[in-house]
Amino acid sequence: MPVSSAPGEAAPSEAAPSLWRLMRRDIVLHGFTVVFVAAWWGYAQLVPAYLLPGPWPVLQRMAQFLTDPTLTVQLMASLGHVAAALVLSFLIGGTLAVTAHAVPVLRLLIDARLTPFLNAFSGIGWLFLAILWFGINSVTVVFAVTLILTPFTTINIRTGLNELDRDLVELGRSLTRSRLPPIRTLLVPMLVPYGFAALRTGFGVAWKVVLTAELFGGNVGVGYLLNTARQEFDTETIFAVIVFIILFVALTETVLFRPLQRRLDRRYRHG
Amino acid sequence: MVEPQAARPGAAGFTSHGLAEGAILLFVLLWWSTARGLPAFVLPGPWDVLRTFGTLLVEPSLLIHVGVSFARITAALVLTMALAIGLGLAARASDLFAAVLEARILLVLNSFPGVGWAILGVMWFGVSNGTVIFIQVAIVLPFCLIAVLEGFRQIDADLEEMGRSFTRRRWRSFTRVTLPLLAPFLISGLRVATGIAWKIALVAELFGAQTGLGYLLVQAQSNANAAMVFAICLVIVVIVFALDRLLLRPLAQAYSRNQGGSS
Numbered sequence: 001m002p003v004s005s006a007p008g009e010a011a012p013s014e015a016a017p018s019l020w021r022l023m024r025r026d027i028v029l030h031g032f033t034v035v036f037v038a039a040w041w042g043y044a045q046l047v048p049a050y051l052l053p054g055p056w057p058v059l060q061r062m063a064q065f066l067t068d069p070t071l072t073v074q075l076m077a078s079l080g081h082v083a084a085a086l087v088l089s090f091l092i093g094g095t096l097a098v099t100a101h102a103v104p105v106l107r108l109l110i111d112a113r114l115t116p117f118l119n120a121f122s123g124i125g126w127l128f129l130a131i132l133w134f135g136i137n138s139v140t141v142v143f144a145v146t147l148i149l150t151p152f153t154t155i156n157i158r159t160g161l162n163e164l165d166r167d168l169v170e171l172g173r174s175l176t177r178s179r180l181p182p183i184r185t186l187l188v189p190m191l192v193p194y195g196f197a198a199l200r201t202g203f204g205v206a207w208k209v210v211l212t213a214e215l216f217g218g219n220v221g222v223g224y225l226l227n228t229a230r231q232e233f234d235t236e237t238i239f240a241v242i243v244f245i246i247l248f249v250a251l252t253e254t255v256l257f258r259p260l261q262r263r264l265d266r267r268y269r270h271g
Numbered sequence: 272m273v274e275p276q277a278a279r280p281g282a283a284g285f286t287s288h289g290l291a292e293g294a295i296l297l298f299v300l301l302w303w304s305t306a307r308g309l310p311a312f313v314l315p316g317p318w319d320v321l322r323t324f325g326t327l328l329v330e331p332s333l334l335i336h337v338g339v340s341f342a343r344i345t346a347a348l349v350l351t352m353a354l355a356i357g358l359g360l361a362a363r364a365s366d367l368f369a370a371v372l373e374a375r376i377l378l379v380l381n382s383f384p385g386v387g388w389a390i391l392g393v394m395w396f397g398v399s400n401g402t403v404i405f406i407q408v409a410i411v412l413p414f415c416l417i418a419v420l421e422g423f424r425q426i427d428a429d430l431e432e433m434g435r436s437f438t439r440r441r442w443r444s445f446t447r448v449t450l451p452l453l454a455p456f457l458i459s460g461l462r463v464a465t466g467i468a469w470k471i472a473l474v475a476e477l478f479g480a481q482t483g484l485g486y487l488l489v490q491a492q493s494n495a496n497a498a499m500v501f502a503i504c505l506v507i508v509v510i511v512f513a514l515d516r517l518l519l520r521p522l523a524q525a526y527s528r529n530q531g532g533s534s
């Protein structure tokens with residue numbers, strides 16, 4: 001790095017160590033990754049391949065998956081399940097939250113009875129009920145994931161509505177003649193960060209449970225793929241699928257959600 | 272979490288209570304009348320479910336499964352909390368480890384599919400109590416870790432410094448100052464973890480275990496015993512509810528009051 005020497009001369013006591021520290025962090029992070037993969041490789045040499053395949057065969061299987069449309073198709077199916085469940089849970093959760101907000105008489109029913117019940121209900125329980133009712137198919141998967149997500153979205157949207165600053169809404173109303181609060185300029189901007197946070201947690205939880213749902217109750221999707229690989233003791237495929245999932249979820253979080261959240265926070269909260 | 276808003280006294284509170292309990296009653300009635308027209312393996316009636324729920328809690332051969340699941344999840348939660356605190360302390364001691372923990376370990380743990388742990392755990396260690404606990408720890412750990420790290424971030428450094436100025440012994444300062452300051456975050460982490468463990472980490476028992484509620488669930492499903500599936504769901508709801516109301520929420524309230532006095 002050519003930059004490191006220049007500030008080092010200008011302010012030897014301050015800039016140089018901090019720059020070194022910045023570099024050190026990257027070195028340690030990537031070093032950790034390298035050491036981890038090396039340890040994996042080393043341990044894979046010692047145990048049979050059906051227990052732990054090495055990094056190289058897993059990488060080869062991943063490359064094979066990328067050229068072969070099977071994984072893409074299953075990944076799309078899983079994404080479809082997640083998207084459908086997210087939309088449905090937002091509809092249900094949004095309806096519940098808005099009803100509780102707008103109709104005070106129903107608040108006790110929704111906040112103190114329905115939401116805690118849904119929140120305490122086991123995800124595995126929904127899954128097995130869905131299998132009993134709908135059989136092994138995508139309806140089961142979407143039903144189970146939707147019901148697992150619904151308490152999360154209800155609570156998140158409800159918190160957003162509770163945080164709506166009443167004074168600000170009042171002020172907004174006093175500035176215009178219309179009796180309804182100005183929806184586009186006031187309500188939407190105030191709710192967007194909460195809605196987005198709800199979407200983000202929902203997406204994370206959905207990915208965690210959709211594989212379970214597909215494994216036990218689905219006939220397409222990555223979870224289904226995982227199940228067939230498990231039955232055939234195809235450890236390489238299991239590892240390849242897990243690594244793909246980790247990459248996919250970690251990338252959407254770091255590349256898509258986190259920057260977007262930062263932008264939304266800047267724009268709507270302090271803008 | 273949305274805490275239930277206190278019902279206003281008088282007519283309004285009475286109406287909303289009436290509506291809330293009335294809706295539940297209506298729901299049970301609806302369930303009862305629908306179940307009458309359907310075979311029991313599709314939708315058992317409320318009475319069937321309640322009776323199965325009763326035998327689940329009374330019959331020793333069934334109750335043992337509830338106990339086994341309870342013991343496993345409790346062990347997993349204790350291990351997870353200890354692990355999370357240990358990792359959090361290490362991250363506090365070295366900012367390089369903190370970077371590795373947050374940008375590598377937590378990121379991967381957080382994106383790791385729970386079923387993946389279940390499949391790998393059974394493959395590596397076979398079917399045993401240890402395996403089930405391992406899978407549950409792996410699933411719950413990221414949630415605890417996030418809460419603990421957040422707690423360490425929020426702790427008032429000045430207060431800790433003051434604690435250190437009172438005693439030279441690090442352990443004493445840790446138990447008397449750091450731990451109480453951390454307590455609200457630990458408890459909120461434990462609350463989330465308890466929920467996740469009972470609702471999702473039960474998947475660990477679905478892969479070949481011979482005991483536990485997960486095993487009962489698989490059995491019930493393969494025998495098309497819908498009443499049992501319902502009853503197990505009910506048991507889990509009751510346990511999660513009771514743990515939260517009787518243990519975790521009072522704990523959270525006690526410690527947040529403590530915290531409020533000191534700051």
